[in-house]
Amino acid sequence: MKWLIVAALVAAGRAEPVQYFKEQFEDGDEWQKRWIESKHKSDYGKFQLSAGKFYGDEEKDKGLQTSQDVRYYAISARFEPFSNEGQTLVIQFTVKHEQNIDCGGGYIKLFPSDLNQEDMHSDSTYYIMFGPDICGSGMKKVHVIFTYKEKNYLINKDIRCKDDEYTHLYTLILCPDNTYEIKIDNQKVESGSLEEDWDMLPPKKIKDPDAKQPDDWDEREQIDDPEDKKPEDWDDSEFIPDPESKKPDDWDDEMDGEWESAMIANSNYKGEWNAKMIDNPNFKGPWIHPELDNPEYIAEVNAYRFHNISVIGLDLWQVKSGTIFDNFLITNDEQFAEEFGNETWGLTMDGEKKMKEKQDEEENKKKEAEEKKTKAIDKVDKDEGKTTEEKNKEWKEEEQKQEDGKEKEHEEVAAEEKTNVEVDEEGTYEEAGEEGAESKLKDEL
Ligand SMILES: *[C@@H]1O[C@H](CO)[C@@H](O)[C@H](O)[C@H]1NC(C)=O
Ligand SMILES: *[C@@H]1O[C@H](CO)[C@@H](O)[C@H](O)[C@H]1NC(C)=O
Helix, strand or coil: CHHHHHHHHHHCCCCCCCEEEEECCCCHHHHHHHEEECCCCCCCCCEEEECCCCCCCCCCCCEEEECCCCEEEEEEEEEEEECCCCCCEEEEEEEEECCCCCEEECCEEEEECCCCHHHCCCCCCCCEEEEEEEECCCEEEEEEEEEECCEEEECCCCCECCCCCCEEEEEEEECCCCEEEEEECCEEEEEEEHHHHCCCCCCCEEECCCCCCCCCCCCCCEEECCCCCCCCCCCCCCEEECCCCCCCCCCCHHHHCCCCCCEEECCCCCCCCCCCEEECCCCCCCCCCCEEECCCCCCCCCCCCCCCEEEEEEEEEECCCCEEEEEEEEECCHHHHHHHHHHCHHHHHHHHHHHHHHHHHHHHHHHHHHHHHHHHHHHHHHHHCCCHHHHHHHHHHHHHHHHHHHHHHHHHHHHHHHCCEEECCCCCEEECHHHCHHHHHHHHC
16 A cells, blocks of 8 residues: 555655654653743643543553643644745644543644744744634634734634544645645545635625616516406405494493494405516516725735744643643645554544443443442331431532532632633633733734
8 A cells, every 4th residue: 555655656756745743652751852841831731641541552542631620731842944835734633532621722833933932822923723622512613723924814614623532633734726625534624725714815806886786777576467456346354343233322422432333353354465476577687796806905825835834832721631632743745644644543543432432331330230239228228217318318418518619629720710711602712811812813803
């Protein structure tokens, strides 16, 4: 298979793929020399090396895992600076939210070479942001943000990300003809052009401000038939005076006001009369506003191009930690990236799923066994006069008390963090204050 690909590459006159950056965390603690934790804040969450609770291969599936709840994370790795001028740029990595994530980022950022890694934070200038972001049920999307002329632009299409507990492969392909493709698990989920799917450039065409719909432009496809007349005997009174109703003998017009007959439904009522519809002989079709070339539009052939790409970083906020990042690849070859995806994520995903299913099954069995036991004891206890239900209740109340204590502690931590984070209506989060990348981003747009 491999020689086939190489042969195809050679036949197509294509060069060997360039690997600008590759990270699989397969050399123990050595990653700590390649990845620099930012010191911009003193309380960034810690990353640890882990394959998680379930995996396809305990060694190969080891990646960077967020390990503390309700924290910001900021870590990055540097590589030789390169420009993607005239080249395809592929960014790929795997994300596993094995903690059943409630709110947190799962994306990467690509930075220029002048980034100070020790001071990397959510306001640091970046080129590209790509990957999944989840917050509540309202926000489950894949971000694709490009910086163009020092402003950040979000993709104007909605791409749903994976929200289960398994490892997923995310790929962004950016081409020198200003087109792109996004894949999840090596399947295309979106593609198009930079110009159409990001609002970096003003629109090519605008509506001619001098053009107006002529007054006599008839947009009605059908009209009432002028020949059609309401028949003489068409009865359109829904109610008529009741013939049985009589003015009482003692009715005093002066005292009681004018007498009115009671009304009853008209049995000859035919409903409202409507003329027959005919095709409008003057119908001209909908009026289309003429467009002009937008004088503000300037074609941009280099929207895709970035110079001195040199750092990949994880700059995140996570409520429930446990996300694992792995199998990072930055290359100029789409096919090579697909193959790399197949050989990493592709090889271990089935095993991972099996292990998880087995764990879930065992968990369920345990639960069932416990339930059975409880029922059995229940019977015995009843004889003793005190039901397990009562005992259970007492026990649960005690447990709840402890939980409440924990929750309160958690809330206090969260409240502190909340000065920096506000959840908006959609369930997306905005970071406020000087840390706010998202809010800053929105301001800029
Ligand atoms: C890339 O970085 C180098 C070294 O920092 C700098 O001299 C050069 O001007 C940069 N190139 C571009 C195109 O920004
Ligand atoms: C990756 O795996 C898929 C599914 O097995 C296969 O269809 C595809 O050809 C593979 N891609 C490469 C580049 O080997």
